[in-house]
Amino acid sequence: xxxxxxxxPSRRLHGVRRVWAGLSAGDRIVVLLFALIVSVAIAGPxxxxxxxxxxxxAQRLLPPSLEHWLGTDDNGIDVFSRLLAAPRTxxxxxxxxxxxxxxxxxxxxxxxxxxxxxxxxxxxLTGEGMLRLLDVLQAFPVFILAMVLVxxxxxxxxxxxxxxxxxxxxxxxxxxxxxxxxLRQRPFAEAARAIGRSDLAAAFVHLxxxxxxxxxxxxxVTVGFAVLLTAGLSFVGAGIRxxxxxxxxxxxxxxxxxxxxxxxxxxxxxxxxxxxVFVCGLFGEVIGRALEPGASSAPRRRRAPPLAAxxxxxxxxxxxxxxxxxxxxLSLIGDDPEAPLLxxxxxxxxxxxxxxxxxxxxxxxSLLLRTVLxxxxxxxxxxxxxxxxxxxxxxLPAAExxxxxxxxxxxxxxxxxxxxxxxxxxxxxxxxQIRAHVRCSEAExxxxxxxxxxxxxxxxxxxxxxxxPHELSGGMAQRVCIAIALLHRPRLLVADxxxxxxxxxxxxxxxxxxxxxxxxxNVAQIVATRDLGIVAHYCDTVAVLEGGRxxxxxxxxxxxxxxxxxxxxxxxxxxxGETA
Amino acid sequence: xxxxxxVQVAHLSKRFRLDRHHYVGAVNDISFTxxxxxTLGLVGESGSGKTTVGRCLxxxxxxxxxxITFAGADLTGASAAELRALRPRLQLVFQxxxxxxxxxxxIGQTVAEPLRxxxxxxxxxxxxxxxxxxxxxxxxxxxxxxxxxxxTASEQxxxxxxxxxxxxxxxxxxxxxxxxxxxxxxxxxxxxxxRMQAALGVSYLFISHDLTAVERLSHRIAVMYLGRLVEIGSxxxxxxxxDHPYTRAxxxxxxDADPTKPIPPHVVEGEIPSAVNPRDECPFVGRCPxxxxxxxxxxPGMADMGGAHFAACVRAPELVRGAL
Numbered sequence: 001x002x003x004x005x006x007x008x009p010s011r012r013l014h015g016v017r018r019v020w021a022g023l024s025a026g027d028r029i030v031v032l033l034f035a036l037i038v039s040v041a042i043a044g045p046x047x048x049x050x051x052x053x054x055x056x057x058a059q060r061l062l063p064p065s066l067e068h069w070l071g072t073d074d075n076g077i078d079v080f081s082r083l084l085a086a087p088r089t090x091x092x093x094x095x096x097x098x099x100x101x102x103x104x105x106x107x108x109x110x111x112x113x114x115x116x117x118x119x120x121x122x123x124x125l126t127g128e129g130m131l132r133l134l135d136v137l138q139a140f141p142v143f144i145l146a147m148v149l150v151x152x153x154x155x156x157x158x159x160x161x162x163x164x165x166x167x168x169x170x171x172x173x174x175x176x177x178x179x180x181x182x183l184r185q186r187p188f189a190e191a192a193r194a195i196g197r198s199d200l201a202a203a204f205v206h207l208x209x210x211x212x213x214x215x216x217x218x219x220x221v222t223v224g225f226a227v228l229l230t231a232g233l234s235f236v237g238a239g240i241r242x243x244x245x246x247x248x249x250x251x252x253x254x255x256x257x258x259x260x261x262x263x264x265x266x267x268x269x270x271x272x273x274x275x276x277v278f279v280c281g282l283f284g285e286v287i288g289r290a291l292e293p294g295a296s297s298a299p300r301r302r303r304a305p306p307l308a309a310x311x312x313x314x315x316x317x318x319x320x321x322x323x324x325x326x327x328x329x330l331s332l333i334g335d336d337p338e339a340p341l342l343x344x345x346x347x348x349x350x351x352x353x354x355x356x357x358x359x360x361x362x363x364x365x366s367l368l369l370r371t372v373l374x375x376x377x378x379x380x381x382x383x384x385x386x387x388x389x390x391x392x393x394x395x396l397p398a399a400e401x402x403x404x405x406x407x408x409x410x411x412x413x414x415x416x417x418x419x420x421x422x423x424x425x426x427x428x429x430x431x432x433q434i435r436a437h438v439r440c441s442e443a444e445x446x447x448x449x450x451x452x453x454x455x456x457x458x459x460x461x462x463x464x465x466x467x468x469p470h471e472l473s474g475g476m477a478q479r480v481c482i483a484i485a486l487l488h489r490p491r492l493l494v495a496d497x498x499x500x501x502x503x504x505x506x507x508x509x510x511x512x513x514x515x516x517x518x519x520x521x522n523v524a525q526i527v528a529t530r531d532l533g534i535v536a537h538y539c540d541t542v543a544v545l546e547g548g549r550x551x552x553x554x555x556x557x558x559x560x561x562x563x564x565x566x567x568x569x570x571x572x573x574x575x576x577g578e579t580a
Numbered sequence: 581x582x583x584x585x586x587v588q589v590a591h592l593s594k595r596f597r598l599d600r601h602h603y604v605g606a607v608n609d610i611s612f613t614x615x616x617x618x619t620l621g622l623v624g625e626s627g628s629g630k631t632t633v634g635r636c637l638x639x640x641x642x643x644x645x646x647x648i649t650f651a652g653a654d655l656t657g658a659s660a661a662e663l664r665a666l667r668p669r670l671q672l673v674f675q676x677x678x679x680x681x682x683x684x685x686x687i688g689q690t691v692a693e694p695l696r697x698x699x700x701x702x703x704x705x706x707x708x709x710x711x712x713x714x715x716x717x718x719x720x721x722x723x724x725x726x727x728x729x730x731x732t733a734s735e736q737x738x739x740x741x742x743x744x745x746x747x748x749x750x751x752x753x754x755x756x757x758x759x760x761x762x763x764x765x766x767x768x769x770x771x772x773x774x775r776m777q778a779a780l781g782v783s784y785l786f787i788s789h790d791l792t793a794v795e796r797l798s799h800r801i802a803v804m805y806l807g808r809l810v811e812i813g814s815x816x817x818x819x820x821x822x823d824h825p826y827t828r829a830x831x832x833x834x835x836d837a838d839p840t841k842p843i844p845p846h847v848v849e850g851e852i853p854s855a856v857n858p859r860d861e862c863p864f865v866g867r868c869p870x871x872x873x874x875x876x877x878x879x880p881g882m883a884d885m886g887g888a889h890f891a892a893c894v895r896a897p898e899l900v901r902g903a904l
Binding site (some may be wrong): 190192 | 581583625626638640664668671672674675676679680681682683684685693694697698733738743747761763764765766767768770771789791792793795796798829830832833834835836837838839840843846848849851852
């Protein structure tokens, strides 16, 4: 398998190092800050330069100084020392409570997801009942609910933990349930059933692990929120009581001095609280990105094969004065300058000529088309020139290029339905396209649109104009896209897999339509396809790509009956379902 | 070549209810058999119901009516526990290879899983058997600890095939196994499937809209249109002579890669109609170039055209004589 040859084991880093290597500078700062918070939560009390619980009336309410960096509070205790000691209380409570809520919430979420659509009525009612109960629970404001719980059970660390866990477990239950419902639709879930897993086992073995990234992101957001909730409960006196160092209680203790100008007692714990919550939230996002499968694996790289002996095509052809499109030594450079995505391609196209582009998946067919349309993927660099009607597309001002695109230079892309805005009627979409290039009235634009729909073989154009994209079949949507591409009488039509996803009996209709337009209106075409049959019967010339290089190009009859490159041989054999 | 019967499907139907008065007739009254070691190709366009037939055969979807007999046992009446015990003998290969593999499990874990579930072998023995199966489908041992996303599409589909074959099943439903692959990968996968059938004697139900692939792999071909079986016969006979106008249309739409061969005239217009509340008529009547009034009266029965070749068209005898 040539295409993964460069992914040798030597380039695979493992575990933490691999994750770290994949992080951006900003993400690394977030990770370091989170590590700092955890370290302070563990070691803070030991690092405090002054006692954190012993009152000293002589040192009461001193402003920040070299002795007391952040001043002292109304008991004469060093604020900085208390600030180092406090996170242990808050962060521990938050972490334990969050873990508790995920350990309860996640399995219940799996069950709720499995039960609610279960054919057995007992189970579906149980699932439904669970969700309605949650609705009731979540109807109460979280803070009030937590306060009531602590009030019933009395203050104390365990009770605060229980209260915070109780108000947070519905979050995980709902999250896991909704993840499960969408994961169940994925083919690998059906694969698990097909090999004989029970639904329950499949949910825990195959689905839950795939819900983890989302859960972990939520976990870290919830930890931040739980810190806030713990501090809030303590602030109103329903959580941790002084003298135990705790951020909420510290803020509450200093609040009354704020007005007297002794701002330091409350301000620093407040800032610390804000910072903890903020970093927890950011940390969640970093983890979420790192946990995506393949997030830190090396970017896709294809190895360029050795140049075929008769690669005359890569030499610049003699400038064709009649050329509509001239691609001259075009290269597209991605992340690795050593392995360009497209390598020094030259080709030209005359008016009315139909060029087929073939190659295996990943050969660069779509990249070539996008580059010709002056739409290279982000993060890539284009070298060489693309001249259309004698003008250099790369250096053309953006406004000029816009005028060109959709008018004389038109594109048809695969999966027509996805390109039509689902919220806009076909007629409105087409009228807007017309009026973007031509000054005319709404009614005139609509008339033109209807005429074009008839031209592409759609019956009852008025009804089609009023239709939304979802009301069209795949074949009709592809015809609409062709109609849109043809609205301004283009001179070049660039089509990427124009019949992919269409049924074979419909495919012929679309291809015949494109052929007819090409002949009647002298429209040049570039068609990228994996189907050599389309090239054989609907194109004049063919270009064969392999690994980003143009390995063979010439008249269709010559190339397909007497191919000179190995890949063309293989493609021809493969078109009969055989390996060369 | 004749095969001892393995699967017998009789009058299979599947309806998906939309509301009180509307339903989708995805599969309507279909009967066919698959022999031991035989490949039955099931062709048709999107919406023809071929995927639903495959899922019903594995009871991943519950059939609405009809019966399926597998190796002499009634599959339609099997309980959940009986079905689970049959799973190792009835397997499935998916259309989208990457999506069918759990992204968080290595190739080795995925292929060993059916063995872990259905045999009492040790974990090490399961791993060894999975590695052996991966080697047989043409995957190097170095792939064993890789994740699906690190493989090419062709390799991913080999993993899907290895997972299906590792329990030595009697029947594998291949649901468009090559339709997302490029032609060279398609040819590789067809090679693998052919080789594995020769080695294991497994039967395939090969579902595809790709006639080239179906022709290459199948002993017999069944053609579906709008939830109905319209023609069934041996591959050689069907490719030579099509007795149903839809099969003719389907074949005429295949474009040969040889530019010197003239392309067959293109015969049908329009698209496959809606399958909501299908009427009792020939499903192809709206697009058929040779339809006559009687085609709208009732669904034509399967007429025996000789040589175990059947076609559901009232004008089939005329087609055979070349009168049309």
